[in-house]
Amino acid sequence: MSLWTGVLPAITTPFNADLSIDHGAVRAHVRWLVSQGCTGIIPCGSLGEGATLGLEEKAALMRTCVEAVKAPVIPGIAALGTAEAVRLAKAAEEAGCSGLMVLPPYVYSSDWREMKAHLSAVIRATRLPCLLYNNPVAYRTDFSPAQIAELAADFDNVAAVKESSTDARRVTGIRALLGDRLALGVGVDDCLVEGVSAGASFWVAGLVNAFPAESVRLYELARAGKHDGAFALYRWFLPLLRLDTVTKFVQLIKLVQQEMGWGHERVRPPRLELVGAEREECLRVLREALAHRPAL
Template sequence: MSMIWNGVMPAVTTQFTANDELDLEMFKIHIKAQLDAGVHGIVLGGTLGEASTLTDEERRILTREAVKFVNGKVPVLMNIAEQTTKAAINLAKVAQEDGAKGLMMLPPMRYKASDEEVVEYFKAVANSTSLPIMIYNNPVDYKIEVTLDMFEELIDACPNIQAVKESTRDTTNITRIKNRFGNRLAILTGVDTLALESLLIGADGWVAGLVDAFPAETVAIYELQKAGRIKEAIEIYRWFMPLLELDINPKLVQYIKLASVYTKIGSEYVRAPRLVLRGKERKKITKIIEDAIAIRPTLPEYKNLNN
């Protein structure tokens, strides 16, 4: 049940072929780019992973392939976003069998559960597994907020609930969490456009999106701010912001996948009903990406700054 909840953990994209099958070779290229940049974990099956479109067998294949390829360098986590407690418990069991070292969990999907129901849902899944758990708190997109009182009940009852992916869009919540729980609950920011601010006021890490196209720049921001080299981190972050804003759009999957084509670490194929970008929208996003790449900064040496 050991997990170090810090650093950059990419919510990786799922790679598909033009025939809508898993592209495991491109998936490995994508994961290798993340490892080479120095990420601290890999999160499978999130929104960017198009989890809701994957079959159970595809999720198992991705978990096993990622675990095998990563080979213990960093922990591999599986996201749980299910409609029923029974299905969530089963997915946690399967993820553990397939080698995942941790779970990220959303509240129940589709049904707007009460606070009591959400707490009981998390408790049931946590008590079914020994894997450490990070709760994904994103009331903006998923309409259910996990409050501090709910977290209090959860972490008192379930020692494997250890972290929160903080995506409320309210950075003051980071200070509230720290004031209430100290180090009992690790915080990983989940909003790219608030990442540096969140890290500077106490977030322990960053579950990132644009890392899927620009892993080195993402990890550099984290490592530089951690080492106190704030000015350098800010300079990279300001360059990055037009790209980071692609993460806070309903079409974030298509936008980020297109960016990864430009950096040669991913393809843009998505699973229907999503469609590859077309027309004016494609031109608009392409311009944002190309403009950023044209002035892409030269990064300082950012690895091993804190050893």
């Protein structure tokens, strides 16, 4: 089976009370996600608080995921500097990961010449297939279809794109330029049905951490072209999926997970746990969703 199909959870990173990684919780969580029909696991991404994890912590997290499930593990590869991103890519290959999700550098965002050099160094450092992660909202770097095509022409192991610009037209644009050369994935929770309609073959999802069965079913209905069924489930799911699209998406999704019995709302600073009206509004959205949870 291709790496680039189905629902790929961008997993949260569970922490112990001292904010060390809770590897036992990681194992249980990823096994549950795969048992519910998810096709792979993506640790160390934005939702996984990758920016607050050290290189050795990321490598250990990768190994835990690889050992826990038979499904592909495709970690996020991002760092402040290119040299560390290259080391992380090599650590992922050594850990037995199946592919890499390659991000632009944290903090520094510049022109295409510099961003291409960074991505090329990471891709060149591995034999693993690479998923390019385009998220201009979070990283202030926007890879155009033409730029993605340059990388695909330069490197055979550039295999897929996770499109998180929030614009489903980008999926259409990449397909028009590259045909079937790259697999295309949706990286924004509330753009799944639109993205699949435009040709996306996989979904890197967030709320799947708490609702895997609903996420898998929504993906299946969308891919099968069962528009009425997909829209009915989508309409129910959208208030939850929109929690993935705001600044405090990590805190929101971790709180939902906690309430569903999978994890704890702990986050690493500079993030802080939700309090007051923000927390209550998230719980209200969850209560409303659970009151009308559809049978699958």
